Amino acid sequence: MDFQLNDEQRQIQEMVHDLCLERVEPRAPEIDESGEFPWDIKDLFAKHDILAIPFTPEYGGVSGSALTLIIAVEEISKFCVTSSLILSVQSLGSLPIWLSGTESQKRKYLPPLARGEQLAAYALTEPGSGSDAGGMRTRAIKHGDTYVLNGSKTFITGGSVADTLVVFARTDQDGDTPAKNISAFIVEKTMPGFKVGKLERKLGIRGSPTAQLFFEDVAVPAANRLGDEGQGFKLAMRVLDHSRPGIAAQALGLAEGAFDLARRYARDRRQFGKPIAEFQGIQFMLADMATQIEAARALTYASGDALDRQLPEISVSSSMAKLFASDTAMRVTTDAVQILGGYGYLRDFPAERMMRDAKITQIYEGTNEIQRFVIAREVLKEKG
Amino acid sequence: MDLSLSPEQQEIRRLVREFAEREIKPRAAAIDHTDDFPRDLVAKAAQLGLLGILVPEAYSGAGLGHVAFAVFVEEVARYSASTAGILDVHGSVGTEPIVLFGNEEQKRRWLPDLANGKKLAAFALTEPEAGSDAAHLKTIATHQNGKYVLRGTKIFITNAGEAQLYVVMATTHPGSGAEGITTFLVGGDNPGLKVGPKFKKMGLNGSAIAEVHLEDCAVDETDRLGNEGEGFRIAMRALDSGRIGISAQAVGLAQGALDDAIAYAKERKQFGKPIAELQTIQNKIADMTVKVSAARWMTWKAAALCDAGQPFTKAASMAKLFATDAAMEITLDALQVFGGYGYLEDYPMARRVRDAKACQIYEGTNQVQRVVIARELMPA
Numbered sequence: 001m002d003f004q005l006n007d008e009q010r011q012i013q014e015m016v017h018d019l020c021l022e023r024v025e026p027r028a029p030e031i032d033e034s035g036e037f038p039w040d041i042k043d044l045f046a047k048h049d050i051l052a053i054p055f056t057p058e059y060g061g062v063s064g065s066a067l068t069l070i071i072a073v074e075e076i077s078k079f080c081v082t083s084s085l086i087l088s089v090q091s092l093g094s095l096p097i098w099l100s101g102t103e104s105q106k107r108k109y110l111p112p113l114a115r116g117e118q119l120a121a122y123a124l125t126e127p128g129s130g131s132d133a134g135g136m137r138t139r140a141i142k143h144g145d146t147y148v149l150n151g152s153k154t155f156i157t158g159g160s161v162a163d164t165l166v167v168f169a170r171t172d173q174d175g176d177t178p179a180k181n182i183s184a185f186i187v188e189k190t191m192p193g194f195k196v197g198k199l200e201r202k203l204g205i206r207g208s209p210t211a212q213l214f215f216e217d218v219a220v221p222a223a224n225r226l227g228d229e230g231q232g233f234k235l236a237m238r239v240l241d242h243s244r245p246g247i248a249a250q251a252l253g254l255a256e257g258a259f260d261l262a263r264r265y266a267r268d269r270r271q272f273g274k275p276i277a278e279f280q281g282i283q284f285m286l287a288d289m290a291t292q293i294e295a296a297r298a299l300t301y302a303s304g305d306a307l308d309r310q311l312p313e314i315s316v317s318s319s320m321a322k323l324f325a326s327d328t329a330m331r332v333t334t335d336a337v338q339i340l341g342g343y344g345y346l347r348d349f350p351a352e353r354m355m356r357d358a359k360i361t362q363i364y365e366g367t368n369e370i371q372r373f374v375i376a377r378e379v380l381k382e383k384g
Numbered sequence: 385m386d387l388s389l390s391p392e393q394q395e396i397r398r399l400v401r402e403f404a405e406r407e408i409k410p411r412a413a414a415i416d417h418t419d420d421f422p423r424d425l426v427a428k429a430a431q432l433g434l435l436g437i438l439v440p441e442a443y444s445g446a447g448l449g450h451v452a453f454a455v456f457v458e459e460v461a462r463y464s465a466s467t468a469g470i471l472d473v474h475g476s477v478g479t480e481p482i483v484l485f486g487n488e489e490q491k492r493r494w495l496p497d498l499a500n501g502k503k504l505a506a507f508a509l510t511e512p513e514a515g516s517d518a519a520h521l522k523t524i525a526t527h528q529n530g531k532y533v534l535r536g537t538k539i540f541i542t543n544a545g546e547a548q549l550y551v552v553m554a555t556t557h558p559g560s561g562a563e564g565i566t567t568f569l570v571g572g573d574n575p576g577l578k579v580g581p582k583f584k585k586m587g588l589n590g591s592a593i594a595e596v597h598l599e600d601c602a603v604d605e606t607d608r609l610g611n612e613g614e615g616f617r618i619a620m621r622a623l624d625s626g627r628i629g630i631s632a633q634a635v636g637l638a639q640g641a642l643d644d645a646i647a648y649a650k651e652r653k654q655f656g657k658p659i660a661e662l663q664t665i666q667n668k669i670a671d672m673t674v675k676v677s678a679a680r681w682m683t684w685k686a687a688a689l690c691d692a693g694q695p696f697t698k699a700a701s702m703a704k705l706f707a708t709d710a711a712m713e714i715t716l717d718a719l720q721v722f723g724g725y726g727y728l729e730d731y732p733m734a735r736r737v738r739d740a741k742a743c744q745i746y747e748g749t750n751q752v753q754r755v756v757i758a759r760e761l762m763p764a
Contacts (some may be wrong), residue, residue: 001385001386001387001388001389001390001393001451001684001687001689001691002385002386002387002688002692003385003685003689004385004692005385005689009385064464067385082601133420233458263762266762267762280755283662283754283755283758283762284751284754284758286756286758286761286762287705287753287754287755287757287761290702290757290761291702291705291706291757292706294682294685294699294702294706295678295679295681295682295702295706296678298678298681298682298685299674299677299678299681301385301387302387302677302681305386305387309388316673317677320673320674321679322679323670323674324674324678368475369667371670372666372670372671373663373666373670375669375670375673375674376666376667376669376673377666377706379646379669379670379673380646380649380650380660380666380669
């Protein structure tokens with residue numbers, strides 16, 4: 001048993017850390033304030049091959065290890081969760097292609113994503129189908145060699161900036177019953193009939209565009225279908241097994257960033273003639289925060305290791321990591337604001353932004369209530 | 385990163401799991417009810433070579449390290465936390481100080497018998513007036529005529545009265561605090577060592593916990609472990625890795641409670657279906673599963689760091705804090721899943737709740753763990 005990172009992971013961790021400390025941290029408050037997608041950070045990440053981390057070398061990438069991706073996302077998130085989403089979504093949007101694409105689909109779409117010339121997005125959620133993907137209404141009707149897509153998607157992270165989108169649509173003909181037949185398609189933003197609707201105004205991750213997408217008679221070549229017809233739901237779930245550790249990594253990095261801030265502040269801030277870090281009330285808060293983070297890290301790395309080793313329990317380990325790390329991020333960021341006191345509540349310090357950013361990690365890629373459902377279903381099944 | 389158990393560690397897990405199911409599970413309730421020390425189980429564990437997991441092979445041990453030790457303690461604690469506590473104290477804080485700090489003669493004298501179970505060990509640090517503040521213990525060791533004479537009282541000593549070896553901390557330089565403490569190896573047959581009556585406790589029944597009185601207890605100079613003044617460091621080092629064992633005990637308790645809760649939830653029908661189909665029960669089971677898993681990883685991480693010779697004090701304290709708090713929460717939740725039946729002593733759920741409480745208290749209360757963690761996070 002060995003919990004050490006390997007050389008590749010340590011190098012990437014160090015490189016991402018140094019880069020983000022120098023270039024991302026100073027931009028984080030502006031990105032939050034403006035709510036604009038940070039193209040400069042995207043270019044920076046592309047230039048340093050950070051966007052190539054999710055991809056194996058044969059498709060122009062530099063790693064392809066789930067654990068290595070976790071390490072990178074964690075480092076970025078210590079400074080700016082919004083920026084970490086550029087990498088996470090690049091991975092999320094390309095995972096369906098990587099997991100179920102044909103060789104020619106992979107050769108066509110993955111290298112430009114690995115180089116960061118193009119951005120990816122993953123379009124599953126709809127106004128009427130969030131946690132329950134079976135309620136999907138977007139439909140793809142086959143006409144000869146093309147599918148015609150009609151419908152809309154909502155809450156699509158990076159949807160307005162993406163070049164390549166994986167869109168899930170029902171390929172059955174029945175209107176209102178639960179979708180029986182869902183398929184996945186690679187949609188390019190230049191395809192006629194694809195439209196980006198309004199961007200949402202959000203509590204946090206403000207520089208990460210959350211878009212509504214509309215599909216009006218979008219003709220998608222049948223060659224862009226991922227896997228067989230009807231395999232989309234299974235693929236969507238597999239993708240989430242792979243992507244949830246990334247959300248856990250975000251939450252983990254966020255919690256670590258907030259903890260570091262709180263610890264530094266507690267050692268500097270003097271009240272009653274000494275640093276508040278010398279009061280046991282504050283010490284115990286910091287000890288509990290650090291212990292929760294250690295637990296979250298253990299689960300998150302274990303889920304990455306399980307993915308890399310393709311262990312059978314990846315659904316449970318991914319859900320456990322996502323659930324625990326995001327709940328930890330919420331608690332730790334809230335406590336960090338508390339330790340900073342009145343200053344923590346001000347926009348001048350990053351603590352309140354971290355707390356706002358933490359909330360989303362409990363919600364997206366499956367609410368934490370869905371994670372509990374997934375975990376319970378698996379453990380109740382396996383002990384049968 | 386390699387988060388898999390080695391073939392040897394997997395073999396320990398298989399061996400202990402099989403032993404625990406066959407021998408411990410049927411005895412666990414009786415051990416709790418009678419409060420009798422389970423000598424038979426200790427002897428059977430010894431036959432399987434489980435008493436010397438941390439003892440090097442050169443001294444007849446298994447020489448397997450702390451991950452294997454944690455696996456062993458967890459599997460025992462799934463069925464009987466008190467039996468796990470007995471074996472943990474023996475194998476960890478009772479034995480490891482000699483492995484780490486003993487001279488060749490001391491190792492040859494004690495370790496083979498400790499490893500094969502001819503002798504059982506205890507660790508005597510805590511005193512009535514020196515609990516969390518162990519540096520201010522009052523037991524005095526006076527050096528005279530080539531011997532040390534120990535005088536004082538130790539309290540909350542696990543395996544008291546059953547052990548043939550007591551690792552005793554006493555001050556050789558009163559008033560010097562931590563720097564004056566020295567460690568001694570005291571035989572259970574020493575006429576100056578007297579054990580008080582077994583305490584009646586909330587839980588961990590079967591485990592003998594008592595006062596140990598040192599009344600003009602003379603020990604040879606050769607029974608001093610390490611140098612004079614080195615005792616506090618020896619004790620803290622023993623407790624650092626001891627915490628891995630307590631974490632593993634808590635993980636086992638929690639896993640046992642979770643296993644029973646899952647089985648019961650699938651069997652118990654209310655409103656026409658198994659309660660496992662109710663979302664509130666599912667949520668409890670999900671949260672319990674996550675906490676056990678996190679606690680186990682933290683325990684193994686501390687153990688792996690220790691085995692790799694890296695600093696592990698913070699990791700061990702975090703594991704102890706997290707795993708024992710998790711065990712308390714999980715055993716209470718598991719009892720709740722059982723409803724009224726959980727409250728009955730006919731089922732193991734109530735016993736586990738009683739046992740779990742001890743884990744939050746001994747080998748450093750969880751408040752002391754937070755002090756240790758905070759100190760590691762913010763060195764002066």
